[in-house]
Amino acid sequence: DAKTTQPPSMDCAEGRAANLPCNHSTISGNEYVYWYRQIHSQGPQYIIHGLKNNETNEMASLIITEDRKSSTLIRPHATLRDTAVYYCIVEGGGGNKLTFGTGTQLKVEL
Amino acid sequence: DSGVTQTPKHLITATGQRVTLRCSPRSGDLSVYWYQQSLDQGLQFLIQYYNGEERAKGNILERFSAQQFPDLHSELNLSSLELGDSALYFCASSVETFPSSLYGYTFGSGTRLTVV
Numbered sequence: 001d002a003k004t005t006q007p008p009s010m011d012c013a014e015g016r017a018a019n020l021p022c023n024h025s026t027i028s029g030n031e032y033v034y035w036y037r038q039i040h041s042q043g044p045q046y047i048i049h050g051l052k053n054n055e056t057n058e059m060a061s062l063i064i065t066e067d068r069k070s071s072t073l074i075r076p077h078a079t080l081r082d083t084a085v086y087y088c089i090v091e092g093g094g095g096n097k098l099t100f101g102t103g104t105q106l107k108v109e110l
Numbered sequence: 111d112s113g114v115t116q117t118p119k120h121l122i123t124a125t126g127q128r129v130t131l132r133c134s135p136r137s138g139d140l141s142v143y144w145y146q147q148s149l150d151q152g153l154q155f156l157i158q159y160y161n162g163e164e165r166a167k168g169n170i171l172e173r174f175s176a177q178q179f180p181d182l183h184s185e186l187n188l189s190s191l192e193l194g195d196s197a198l199y200f201c202a203s204s205v206e207t208f209p210s211s212l213y214g215y216t217f218g219s220g221t222r223l224t225v226v
Contacts, residue, residue, distance in 0.1 A: 034214065043112065043200050043217030044153070087153075097143060097166050098215060100153035 003027070003090040009105040018078040020104055022088030025069045031092040033064060035073045036100070037084040044087065044100070047073065078108045113137065114218035116201050122224045128189040131221045135182055135203030141165070142184040143204070143215060144176055148197035159184055160206075191225045198222050 005023040012018040024033065035047040048055055048062045050071070055062045061074040075082055087103040113136035123129055135142050144156040146169075155168035159178035170176075173191075178184040188195060202215035 036214075038153075041198060041220070041222075043114070043202070043219050044215075045112075046214030046216065049214065097155045097158055097168065099155060100145075102152055 003099070004088045004101055006086075006088050006101065006104045008102065009107070012078045012082075012106060012108050014079055014108055014110055015077055018073075018075040018082060018106055018108065020073040020075070020086050020088075020106065021070065022073070023070045024088070024090045027068050027090050031090050033062065033068075033071050034089040034091060034098060035060070035062065036087045036089065036098075037082075038087070038103070039081075039084040047086075078106075080108050080110070082106065083108045112216050112218060114201060114203050114216050116199075116218035116221050118221060119219065120222050120224075122226060123191060125191055125193060125225055127191050127225075128187065129191065129223065131186040131188070131199050131201075131223075133184045133186070133201030133203075133218060135184070135201075136216050139203035139205055139216070140182065141204045141206060142178055142182070143202040144170075144184070144186050145200045145202065146197050147200060147220075148194075151197075153200070156186070188223070193225050196223055196225045 034049040036044040038044045047059050050062045064071045085103040087100050115134040117132045140161045143158045146154045156170040157176050158166040162178050173189050176186045198220045200220045202217045204215050
């Protein structure tokens with residue numbers, strides 16, 4: 001069974017914030033939420049990860065709900081170059097690799 | 111440049127042949143992961159090595175094998191190639207073995223294999 005559920009596609013206007021949701025209702029206490037993105041056929045790129053608390057780095061912010069059953073990746077001021085497939089991954093607690101699902105295809109338009 | 115180097119970038123070969131894909135991890139990274147990405151399957155984990163030892167195995171076919179050498183570079187060997195093996199093959203590296211590696215994976219730009 002998939003650990004995460006993401007919408008297959010989303011659109012965002014350039015300059016606006018892209019808010020990408022992810023549901024992970026079966027997440028266990030020692031599992032982390034990771035976000036990666038893949039720009040057309042390039043290698044996936046690490047964005048951010050978190051356990052409980054909200055996290056922010058130079059690329060994005062990660063908001064995790066208090067019950068940890070869902071999270072949102074926020075890419076502020078999206079540009080055309082942010083068009084990519086965004087993967088939300090839940091892993092850890094004895095796991096030994098990252099398992100990629102189908103992700104969300106984000107299209108940033110003018 | 112991510113620091114993970116994969117060669118060759120493109121490879122075209124015939125069915126039944128054998129090829130070797132090479133990956134040099136980012137400096138200081140001990141763990142190497144191989145992934146296959148085909149159009150209908152998405153990113154599939156194949157195998158992981160840590161400091162020369164196999165640590166995890168995923169959906170890797172028996173026709174495929176890998177190893178990590180003392181200098182930490184890794185090779186993925188694909189034999190008796192079939193049309194369905196056409197895909198992008200990515201290598202990733204990390205400082206430690208998952209799940210201790212909380213710094214994320216760094217992926218290479220991939221090798222595009224076309225079997226004709």
